[in-house]
Amino acid sequence: MNVFAVVTGCTDGIGKAYCHELAKDGLSIVLISRSLEKLNSVAEEIKSLYKVDTAIIQADFSEGRSLYSRIKEQLAGKEIGVLINNVGVMIPYPKLYEEITEEEIWRHINVNMGSVAAMMSIIMPQMLARGKGAVVNIASIAAYGPMPMLSIYAASKAFVEFLSRAVACDYFMRRGITVQTVTPCYVSTNMTSFSKYTHSTNLFIPTPAQFAASAVSSIGYTDYTTGYWTHGIQCQLLLRQLLLLCQHLQCQLLLRQLLLLCQLLLLCQHLQRQLLLRQLHMKGLSCIDVNNQRLSEEYGPHLRLVPFSLIMAPILANPEALHAARLYCRAPQGAAALGPLSSVSCCPRAAVLSKLLPSGRSPQ
């Protein structure tokens, strides 16, 4: 029996490139998109290039809920191994919320958000029954924070990201099921054609084919990825990216963008702290996050001060994160467990606690 990959929004851009990549791997493809003519042409192209089966479902996702019973009927009887929730729309250029039409608002809700939620609930039951399957939900770097001028788009992508990551957790322990969230930066497609800065390909703006080749290789290895290596770097440099965005937007927006930067700075600190905690955890260290004041008796009589050499360079560059990184931890297996961190110093608990308490108070 043929195993199918279902790809939404597949007649152009990233979706079409995913179809090519998956067909290269021998998967038959169900193409779901809006324009019949383009659907037929992509289906033919894939069939002749990769000698796999294709099926098409013409669907306009902006129609909303009423659409899905028909999609479900047309998918019945097919073994679906992969679902790529790719379809997405964005306002044609950045604009203020008052300028976004009611039609655009509902299109974002139905296409970007509704499609992901509904398609997962149609297709995941058969994957769960078989104990096999991969779901890929395409969010965006726009989901990393509120975005003035792209408010409705960024918010819809935040929905995709949160839903996808939560569902990934739901099925984390089910062997064989993977739910991946992809948060790309710019890819050169129709969606980014509103500006030459976002559309011309370069090291940071791949073609859809380059992007999909890289993103497809990550399925099954990670459940959260930007999909492309330079996009990973861009996420680290998100603040700088937003400064560039500021330059593209009008001067009247500068203040708002600066406010946004402040929010993003906080977000980055949070992410960096999470990253550090995870790294420490992987090294077998129990951590106490001083910023959270989560001190507890259970951490034993001695605490160790983790030297800052453990912390990655980008974190070092950020004084707030550096402060957050002043973690006191203990190494359950002794100093040897710290490996290269030979300079770890051992502080009596009282000395550590006294740094955390208001001056003049000593720990009990």
Ligand SMILES: NC(=O)c1ccc[n+]([C@@H]2O[C@H](COP(=O)([O-])OP(=O)(O)OC[C@H]3O[C@@H](n4cnc5c(N)ncnc54)[C@H](OP(=O)(O)O)[C@@H]3O)[C@@H](O)[C@H]2O)c1
């Ligand atoms: N490009 C980027 O830089 C970028 C960055 C981050 C995230 N993303 C996300 O990646 C996904 C793909 O984006 P893209 O840049 O490849 O977009 P794209 O080039 O504009 O292609 C969108 C595809 O979706 C189809 N589509 C649009 N509206 C539809 C509707 N109402 N019903 C059914 N199909 C519809 C289009 O069909 P037609 O050909 O009929 O229009 C087309 O095949 C989106 O979810 C987007 O948010 C893109």
